[in-house]
Amino acid sequence: MPVTITPPADLLRCADRPAGLPEDPALVAQIPTRARAGIIRLARAFGANADQLDRLVEFISPGACHPKPSAALPKD
Amino acid sequence: MILLKGLFAKLKAELAFVVLLAVASAGAYFYVRAERAIADRDAVLHRAELICKSAGSDFLSKRPRVADGVDCGTRVQQLAEWKGEAERQTAQLMAQALADNAARQARDNDAARRAAEAAQSAALAMEKADAEAERRNLVDREWFAAVNHVAGLRAPH
Numbered sequence: 001m002p003v004t005i006t007p008p009a010d011l012l013r014c015a016d017r018p019a020g021l022p023e024d025p026a027l028v029a030q031i032p033t034r035a036r037a038g039i040i041r042l043a044r045a046f047g048a049n050a051d052q053l054d055r056l057v058e059f060i061s062p063g064a065c066h067p068k069p070s071a072a073l074p075k076d
Numbered sequence: 077m078i079l080l081k082g083l084f085a086k087l088k089a090e091l092a093f094v095v096l097l098a099v100a101s102a103g104a105y106f107y108v109r110a111e112r113a114i115a116d117r118d119a120v121l122h123r124a125e126l127i128c129k130s131a132g133s134d135f136l137s138k139r140p141r142v143a144d145g146v147d148c149g150t151r152v153q154q155l156a157e158w159k160g161e162a163e164r165q166t167a168q169l170m171a172q173a174l175a176d177n178a179a180r181q182a183r184d185n186d187a188a189r190r191a192a193e194a195a196q197s198a199a200l201a202m203e204k205a206d207a208e209a210e211r212r213n214l215v216d217r218e219w220f221a222a223v224n225h226v227a228g229l230r231a232p233h
Contacts, residue, residue: 020229021220028216036209036219040202043227047198050228051191059184066187 005060012057014065015050124148131155198225 031039054065087094121135128135128148137144205222209215224231 017229019232020224020227021231023217023221023224023231025217027220028214030213031209031215033210036206036215039223040206040226043223043229044195044199044202047195047226047228051195055184055187055191058187059180062180062183 007060012061012064014057015053017050127152194228195226198222198228202226 057064058066124145125135128145128151131148131152133148133151135145135148137147139147202222202225205219209219221231
C-alpha cells in the first residue's frame with residue numbers, strides 16, 4: 001500500500017485562464033502610464049501565479065494541465 | 077608387597093561391602109545426572125513455552141497425534157518468512173517512492189524552466205510594447221497582445 005497524499009479535488013484544478021484583453025487592430029486607447037503599469041503588474045502576477053498553480057497540480061497529478069508535453073514522460 | 081597382599085586380603089574379606097560401595101556410588105552418580113537432566117529438561121521446556129507464547133502459539137500440541145512444538149515451529153517459521161517478505165516489500169516500496177519522487181522533480185524542473193523562459197520572453201516583449209505605447213501615448217493591438225502574453229491569456233474570439 002503506497003503512501004500517497006491526495007489533496008481534495010478542488011485544490012487540483014488547473015489555473016483558470018479566461019479570455020484576455022481584446023486584440024483588435026481597430027481598438028486603440030489612451031491609457032495613462034500609471035494605469036498601464038498597473039495592468040502590466042496584474043498581468044505579470046496572474047501569469048506567474050497561474051504557471052505556479054499548474055506546476056503544482058502537475059507535480060501531484062502529472063499530465064493534468066498540459067496533457068501533451070507530459071504524456072511523453074513516464075507515468076508512475 | 078606384603079603390605080599390598082594384606083590390603084588384598086582385607087578387600088577380599090570385605091568384598092560384599094566394596095561391591096555395595098561401588099554400586100552405591102554409581103547409583104549416586106546416575107541419580108545426580110538424572111536430577112540434572114530433569115532440571116535441564118524442565119528449563120528447556122519452560123523456555124520453549126515462553127518462546128512459543130511470544131510467537132502467539134502454544135508449545136503443547138492441541139491437535140491429536142501431533143508432537144508438541146510442531147505447530148509452534150510452523151508458526152515461528154511463518155513469522156520469519158513474513159518478516160523477510162515484509163522487509164523485501166518495504167525496500168521495494170521505498171525504492172519505488174524514491175524513483176517516483178526523482179521523476180516528479182525532474183518533470184517539475186523541466187516545467188519550471190519552460191515557464192521561466194516563456195515569462196522572460198513575454199516580459200521583454202511587454203517592455204518593448206510599453207515603451208512604444210509611452211512614446212505614442214496610445215495603446216494598440218501590440219500592447220494588448222503583449223499584456224495577454226505576459227498573463228498567459230488569449231484574446232477573446
